[in-house]
Amino acid sequence: MTASQQKVTAYITRTVNEDVQLLTMTSNDTTWAGVEVPGGTVDAGENLETALFREVKEEADLTDVEIISYLGDNEYISRTTGERIIRHNYHLCFNGQSHDAFQVIVESNDKDNGWLYDYEWVSLSQDEELQLADKLQPGLIQLRKRILH
Structure with a gap:
């Protein structure tokens, strides 16, 4: 049987003038991945929510979530x-x-330590067709269903 690994993904939104926006990221270190959102591996002994907040802090330098x-x-x-x-x-x-766009240098104990992420808040209005990396698209579909009805 194949081993399994637990990961968490953060679909972080904010509302500006009634426009719901999603925090997206790209990186020259992961150009193959395309547009992503923060997330990563759950460490041994860590629960999902602890891992989620740690990854958001490491990758996006955000704590007010x-x-x-x-x-x-x-x-x-x-x-x-x-x-x-x-x-x-x-x-x-x-x-x-x-800011509407910002950069973060990752500080972690993982392979992404030192990587530079470019962040941008992107509108989730219904007429926009935002595409995330394939592994992240299912969460975006669920997010759209819940917030855009």
């Missing part, structure tokens, strides 16, 4: 390791102040 809802999970096989991945998707709300 709260969980709105659990968006479910999706499973897939890693193209690089062959491991079964279970990705737990969460909707979080950002309650602080932020």
